[in-house]
Amino acid sequence: IVEVKPLPIENKPADFTGAVGDFDFKVTANKTELKANESAQIKVEVNGKGNLKLVELPKIETPAGLERYEPEHKENIVTSLGGLRGSVYDQYTIVPQYRGKFKIPPISFSYFSLEDKKYKTITSDAIVIDAPLGKTASEVDNAPTVVKRDVISNAKDIRFISTQADLQPRIVKSDFLGSKLFYSLLLLPLLAIPLGIFIGAKKKQRDSDIIGNKRRMADRLARKYLSEAKKQLGNKEGFYVALEKALHNYLKAKLHVETSDISKDKIKEILQQRKVDMPIIDDFIKVFDDCEYARYTPTTNVMMEQEYNKAREVLTKIDKQL
Template sequence: MAASVQAQVKFEAKVSKNKLGVNERLRVDFEMNKDGDNFRPPSFEGFTVVGGPNQSVSQSFVNGKRSYSKTYSFFLQPKSRGNKTIGQAEIIVDETTYKTSPVDIEVTAAVDTPTDGNDAEIAAAENLHLVAEVSKGDPYLNEAITVVYKLYVSPNISVSDWREVDSPNFTDFWSQNIDIRELRVENGEYQGEPYRYVELRKSILYPQKTGELEIEPLTLSISVDVPGERRDLFGRRLYKTINKTVSSSTRKLEVKPLPNEGKPLDFTGAVGKFSFNVKASKTELDASESLQATVEVRGNGNLNLFELPILELPSSLEVYDPERSENVNVSLRGQEGTITENYTIVPTQKGKYPIKPVSFSYFDPTTESYHRLTSEEILIDVKRGPAASSIAGRQGGSSGVTLPSDQFRYIKLKPDLQPIGQSSFFNSPVFWGSLALPILAIPLLIFFGRKRQEIAGDEKGQRIKKADRLARKYLSEAKKKLGDQKEFYEALERSLHNYLKAKLHIQTSDMSKEKISAILKEKGINDEDIMAFTNLLKSCEFARYTPASQVSMEQDYDKAVTVISTLDKQL
């Protein structure tokens, strides 16, 4: 029975801090879970007792079980600097003597702001820490680093609420926050002591300057519950809630410049690890058909901070400005995904046209070296269409044009020329004709000038020309399917969605017509034009279930040309 009682007795010493300045105070609690007799405190050698002993008792009954706690508290002032020890206290419980373990204390030089061992503010400050953890202290320029802000909370206190007071600006960095969907409490250590912590904020940073850069601190206002001196009727210690402002420390980085040795001439600032590819949607087609040439960079790095190489295309091909698309995810590993630029190409003449190889260079910080990737040459074979001229052939590559052998048959090798007799130029017909010619040319110049102004002011004609280009770009596939109802309306619907995707950089194929209408309205498109666009989408849907004539398909195609032209003008 005695062994059972001894196993249940708990008697221990707790201190408010293990390290303090010579001008600070220390609190020592001797706690037991059973009532005892003849409590004997240690001698407190090296300290002056400035308060205590204060005795407190707490007991409660939960589910029929009794809980008991008794505490003797002392407040000590160190007499000098150095390493000191709080000796063993003794208590007798059921005729058995129990002793606490000695506690080592380090006393340093006086601190600027002395604190007392029973201050709630001090308890909060000593048990609450906001830390900024940086993945790398010496990154290269444009190399991704992560900063994670963690809040460490001691088991001695609890946090009921928090809010941001001041956020870091990351002035010298390109930054992007990582979404934290749910805060999770984890167990860990802070300076060797057991703590709970939660990750409050995560950010990816790309330094934009070299040299010493600072990561500004994050500042929070936190509601903290700390144990107070008062107790309730049952002897339980009452908690006091205070608002504590905590900040992470300012972190400094030493950003290294990218090396000049081995830097390729076509390097545009890509830092990370990438793959590079250039491909065409098709390599054989007819004139007036369109194809897509895609320049793609895939990998991990600063995907938003460099330019893709420009395709070199023959001048005889009609090429539209590339459309850039990004599919990038952000995690603690940095930016990962794909950056592409799509070129719409429309050949106008028969022939073979090469897309020359292009190169892409990047710097890999893990190997600290540059890498250069080069694409393969792509040959576009235009099977049918008007033959290319000799000039187009020389500009655009081998066009297959053969010069006829009798092309110089009109040049006379023996012209039989006769010398012109000398005569006076003055008063000659040529003399008077040269004087009258400028006067006669004035009416012609006025006539042609007015015609030129009429052509330049022909807004309708310009719109028709632009509409024809847009139609050729987005509706060429639908035009080829005229006559086949199912394939025509599928191609027409796909063309309308591709147009909005190119102009608004959104995936409209996954949206409802109501959502598309709302987006166009936000962009300032007229209600009448929005209705015309959505009606075309409805026609594409209805045509899957109801028969449509050739005339109806041609009318819908003409409507699509008009709608795209009108929307393009407003966008």
């Protein structure tokens, strides 16, 4: 019989979530200075030996003006005679909305050490993200103003009335009646009637094409959300950040889901509830995956063009079914 001792209550940290073993904890950024339309990755990582599969990683908090996307969770765990060993981490993508310095506050991770038989807490350092380029917060909030200037008088612009004008009446002979222009204007209303009937019939036919109209509206909506991504074609970093952001904004607009709440499983669940076909849902998730993988793999302009067309097509299909 194996007797399992309960963990002590005394000195138990408030943020303890059940991690037992011996671990290291760190929060790192792949870069802390960003250019315009550039993103950074923040990694929250626990590694060591213990019940790694049950570890709950703490979440980072970002200040206003620093947009944070749902993290990508990864596990690298091996099982040996001594137990589980390896690492788990969450990787966040962050994008500044305007220029400035943004401080990500420290976070802590608590666990019970089997070696020392006591609770331990590791606190990370604060991370400062510097975005020196782009608009300021006030420029984003304030509309441009109109500058008023005084009118400058210029004597050359004014001529006095002449009191000795030599004016003679000019008689113009009109050849309008019977001219080609006269008959053209006379026949124009007669030609306009069948043309108007033809245009009206085409409009009526198009208005009655419900499926075609819905497809055209869906395509216009997809192009609207993907407009920024199209501008960034050829710029790998900017393109995939803009593409991923477009997908999130589309979901927020159509499904009323906040960006911070979005995960891939939740996306699938909500789209299934809205009766979207499963192959279309899989294509949508595939575009999300491609945005993540592209940051770490070589990408050509042709591949970006194909990814843009794939995203536009899947948004059009989803919009037709919602």
